[in-house]
Amino acid sequence: MLFAGKNIVVGVTGCIAAYKTCQLVSDLVGEGANVDVILTENATNFVTAQTFETLSRNPVTVDMFDRDKTWEVGHISLAQKADLIIISPCTANVIGKLAGGIADDMLTTTVLATKAPVLIAPAMNTNMYTNKIFQANMAKLANLGFSFVGAVSGRLACGDVGVGHIADESDILSAARRILFGGALSGKTVLVTVGATEEAIDGVRFITNRSSGKMGTAIARQALRRGAKVILIAGRVSVNLPKGAEIVNVKTTSEMYKAVMGNYERADIIIKAAAPSDYRPAEFIKSKIKDKEIELHLVKNADIAAAVGVVKGERKLVIFSAETDNLLENAKGKLVSKNADLVVANDVTAKGAGFEGDTNIATLIGKDGDIFDTGLVSKDRLAEIILDRIQ
Numbered sequence: 001m002l003f004a005g006k007n008i009v010v011g012v013t014g015c016i017a018a019y020k021t022c023q024l025v026s027d028l029v030g031e032g033a034n035v036d037v038i039l040t041e042n043a044t045n046f047v048t049a050q051t052f053e054t055l056s057r058n059p060v061t062v063d064m065f066d067r068d069k070t071w072e073v074g075h076i077s078l079a080q081k082a083d084l085i086i087i088s089p090c091t092a093n094v095i096g097k098l099a100g101g102i103a104d105d106m107l108t109t110t111v112l113a114t115k116a117p118v119l120i121a122p123a124m125n126t127n128m129y130t131n132k133i134f135q136a137n138m139a140k141l142a143n144l145g146f147s148f149v150g151a152v153s154g155r156l157a158c159g160d161v162g163v164g165h166i167a168d169e170s171d172i173l174s175a176a177r178r179i180l181f182g183g184a185l186s187g188k189t190v191l192v193t194v195g196a197t198e199e200a201i202d203g204v205r206f207i208t209n210r211s212s213g214k215m216g217t218a219i220a221r222q223a224l225r226r227g228a229k230v231i232l233i234a235g236r237v238s239v240n241l242p243k244g245a246e247i248v249n250v251k252t253t254s255e256m257y258k259a260v261m262g263n264y265e266r267a268d269i270i271i272k273a274a275a276p277s278d279y280r281p282a283e284f285i286k287s288k289i290k291d292k293e294i295e296l297h298l299v300k301n302a303d304i305a306a307a308v309g310v311v312k313g314e315r316k317l318v319i320f321s322a323e324t325d326n327l328l329e330n331a332k333g334k335l336v337s338k339n340a341d342l343v344v345a346n347d348v349t350a351k352g353a354g355f356e357g358d359t360n361i362a363t364l365i366g367k368d369g370d371i372f373d374t375g376l377v378s379k380d381r382l383a384e385i386i387l388d389r390i391q
Contacts, residue, residue, distance in 0.1 A: 001032030003250050008033045009082040011107040011172035016041025016157040017089040017123040017166040024169050025055045027243050038107045064106040079114035088124035089166045092134045099137035121149045126162030147176045173244050183227030190223040191267035193274035197253045202285040209275050210355040213237025216273030218383040233259045253277050253301040271318040272305045309339030316390050321345040341367045352376045
């Protein structure tokens with residue numbers, strides 16, 4: 001999960017765009033964050049506390065002097081607890097208060113009391129957004145270390161068209177990731193293949209394998225955390241794909257091949273974590289085969305990793321080698337034959353390794369001959385190791 005273990009305070013101010021923060025909170029919780037929501041009094045004219053309590057699974061704070069809450073001083077408690085504060089949407093009024101050091105409600109007092117980073121997503125009428133006073137207030141906060149996801153152009157609720165529309169939720173999530181996890185891959189694009197492919201036999205049956213997509217998804221999450229743009233080419237998976245990635249869904253190995261070859265030029269790093277079927281039936285029978293023995297004639301699918309290895313140029317290519325015997329010998333052979341920069345080899349028969357589980361045991365072999373054994377690690381930890389090595 002992208003935000004696992006992080007405490008994020010989300011402030012919502014009085015703007016029609018407040019309803020969009022419902023999805024933001026839902027996605028933060030879905031990615032493992034503990035979310036506390038603060039509504040300004042004006043925000044309650046557009047959204048309700050009950051909605052955010054349902055989405056965040058935490059009490060929502062509106063009134064700084066609510067006697068029904070815990071004995072802790074509320075704004076101090078949340079200010080100390082937060083790893084990050086996100087204000088979305090943020091009005092010109094609240095930005096003006098913060099720029100002037102005014103703390104007259106729960107949200108502004110929490111922001112002034114925190115040492116956590118603050119991310120602001122402004123939204124307002126275009127004339128307000130371009131007003132010199134507002135721009136000066138925003139510049140002042142930026143100079144003081146506040147982060148912004150700038151408003152974008154679009155049709156506004158008032159009917160005007162121009163800058164002032166709140167940034168897309170995916171951009172807010174991306175900015176939050178960069179703040180919390182750094183930007184070691186900022187400006188880079190990582191292409192990851194994930195999951196299993198399906199090769200149809202007849203109208204109801206197909207050839208596939210037990211790949212769950214957990215390993216490739218873990219790599220995509222870690223790349224997003226490091227600030228990369230991620231292109232995720234996904235076959236059949238049994239896990240949720242991370243928010244913020246550009247997802248290309250495929251079914252067959254042929255479709256995955258076309259998707260990879262159509263997108264590899266955009267990538268700086270290509271990681272082949274999927275388990276595409278090596279073979280497909282030579283003939284597809286549209287109807288369901290009934291009441292007879294059949295012999296399947298299989299033909300070889302294209303080797304996606306080898307095709308990328310031919311054209312990759314200066315791009316880095318990481319491949320996986322899932323083996324049942326002769327682990328190092330087979331992995332080293334694939335490293336050379338596919339012109340890869342790093343091969344992640346694992347014995348899928350070993351306890352704690354292989355498909356479907358949450359852990360893996362891998363040997364990483366670099367193009368320079370360096371060999372690194374990970375031991376038993378979580379797939380998230382293995383993803384970190386892979387990205388560390390390829391960087």
